[in-house]
Amino acid sequence: TIVCSAPSFICLSLQVMLVGDSGVGKSCLLVRFKDGAFLAGSFISTVGIDFRNKVLNIDGVRVKLQIWDTAGQERFRSVTHAYYRDAHALLLLYDVTNKASFDNIQAWLTEIHEFSQQNVVIMLLGNKADSTHERIVKREEGEKLAKEFGVPFMETSAKSGLNVELAFTAVAKELKHREMKEPNEPKFQLQEYVNKEMKGVGCCRS
Numbered sequence: 612t613i614v615c616s617a618p619s620f621i622c623l624s625l626q627v628m629l630v631g632d633s634g635v636g637k638s639c640l641l642v643r644f645k646d647g648a649f650l651a652g653s654f655i656s657t658v659g660i661d662f663r664n665k666v667l668n669i670d671g672v673r674v675k676l677q678i679w680d681t682a683g684q685e686r687f688r689s690v691t692h693a694y695y696r697d698a699h700a701l702l703l704l705y706d707v708t709n710k711a712s713f714d715n716i717q718a719w720l721t722e723i724h725e726f727s728q729q730n731v732v733i734m735l736l737g738n739k740a741d742s743t744h745e746r747i748v749k750r751e752e753g754e755k756l757a758k759e760f761g762v763p764f765m766e767t768s769a770k771s772g773l774n775v776e777l778a779f780t781a782v783a784k785e786l787k788h789r790e791m792k793e794p795n796e797p798k799f800q801l802q803e804y805v806n807k808e809m810k811g812v813g814c815c816r817s
């Protein structure tokens with residue numbers, strides 16, 4: 612039963628999964644969101660799967676996010692497949708400095724559709740937006756791809772913190788609205804919300 616009356620109670624418990632090629636910044640995005648930090652230095656690839664919890668206040672409701680950080684490396688794919696089915700939301704990352712990670716998004720979406728729940732919330736994130744000089748994938752290309760697949764999109768940076776909080780709160784808001792929508796409340800528009808709230812490199816409010 613969901614008990615929401617006492618302020619300290621968790622009203623909603625949600626599972627969010629981070630997916631995408633190895634090295635796109637999934638672990639760094641999670642650390643930035645959870646601890647507000649970015650640890651520069653050597654890259655330690657995730658083995659299998661790892662998770663952290665964070666409680667958010669979404670429109671006055673306490674929402675617990677259990678965030679699963681998956682390994683991007685091919686050899687761990689069978690491990691991560693098993694977790695897709697329990698995910699309420701998926702943050703699918705590519706790296707704006709790595710064209711291959713962008714080209715692989717279609718394959719990731721095919722995999723997601725094969726293994727996850729039909730109504731899973733998916734958001735595409737172009738990470739490492741801070742890397743101005745190394746950038747290969749333009750923001751417009753990310754937007755176009757996301758439109759093609761009908762998923763919301765924004766650019767993030769685990770290094771600078773750009774839009775990191777927003778990525779997690781936006782999917783949490785979408786799920787909270789689905790679960791607890793008042794009869795007369797209009798449907799939550801995820802992409803509209805993101806467009807309004809996001810900060811950008813060369814766009815929006817910076």
Ligand SMILES: Nc1nc2c(ncn2[C@@H]2O[C@H](COP(=O)(O)OP(=O)(O)OP(=O)(O)O)[C@@H](O)[C@H]2O)c(=O)[nH]1
Nearest residue numbers: 633634635636637638639656657683739768769770
């Ligand atoms: N400039 C920049 N570098 C980043 C950013 N996010 C991650 N990195 C770097 O990218 C490398 C890989 O980051 P991880 O977070 O470990 O990548 P991952 O997607 O978790 O990789 P796997 O665990 O192998 O799937 C590290 O060297 C990070 O320092 C970012 O937003 N900007």
